Amino acid sequence: xxxLNYLFTLGxxxxxxxxxxxxxDDPDGPTIQEQQLDALVGTWVxxxxxxxxxxxxxxxxxxxGFEIMFTRQGDxxxxxxxxxxxxxxxxxxxxxxxxxxxxxxxxxxxxxxSETANVTINGTSMTMSFxxxxxxxxxxxxxxxEGDWVFNLTKQQ
Numbered sequence: 001x002x003x004l005n006y007l008f009t010l011g012x013x014x015x016x017x018x019x020x021x022x023x024x025d026d027p028d029g030p031t032i033q034e035q036q037l038d039a040l041v042g043t044w045v046x047x048x049x050x051x052x053x054x055x056x057x058x059x060x061x062x063x064x065g066f067e068i069m070f071t072r073q074g075d076x077x078x079x080x081x082x083x084x085x086x087x088x089x090x091x092x093x094x095x096x097x098x099x100x101x102x103x104x105x106x107x108x109x110x111x112x113x114s115e116t117a118n119v120t121i122n123g124t125s126m127t128m129s130f131x132x133x134x135x136x137x138x139x140x141x142x143x144x145x146e147g148d149w150v151f152n153l154t155k156q157q
Contacts, residue, residue, distance in 0.1 A: 035102045039121045043069040044128075044153035055147040068128075068153070070095060076109070124155040 030038070045067045046052060052063040066080040076095045092109040099105030103122060109115040117130040128151045 032100060032102055033097060036097050036099070036105050037072060039103065040070050040097065040107075040119070040126075041072050043067055043156045044126055045156055046151070047154055051152040053148075053150040053152075054145060059149070060145070066151075067156075068151075124157075126153045126155065127151070128153060 046063050046065075049062050049064045050058050052059040052066065054060070063080070067078065069077050069079070074094050074096065076092055078092070092115070094110050096108045096111070097105050098108055098116075104118075104120045107117045107119055107128075109117070117128050120127045129149060131148050132146045
């Protein structure tokens with residue numbers, strides 16, 4: 001009888017540990033969205049005017065003072081004006097992140113699916129690109145600047 005009680009107790013303990021061990025695992029580490037946000041949040045700047053390209057050539061004007069800041073709350077702000085006053089493409093105020101890769105994703109500005117930019121982040125370097133059509137705008141007015149835009153930005157420390 002003692003042997004039967006011992007086996008019964010052992011069977012109950014084994015069943016208990018098997019059930020506890022089969023519970024859902026907690027996620028290991030941050031989600032992809034949290035990692036994207038961690039990589040994006042901060043102030044990004046151009047190091048020189050040649051860091052901004054329009055159709056593979058230097059964009060018109062002086063972009064050396066361009067800064068774009070992303071907050072954790074989804075706000076975005078831009079500092080720096082083109083001195084020729086020909087280009088004003090950033091009057092955006094909010095952003096959302098879309099995508100399932102940590103370092104490459106899409107930003108949707110001001111909740112408008114047509115106002116998007118593709119982003120690739122590698123450490124403290126970001127490439128942000130988008131295309132403006134003749135009738136297209138990325139947040140604001142556009143003055144003869146349709147084409148493919150590429151911003152090569154560095155994160156301020």
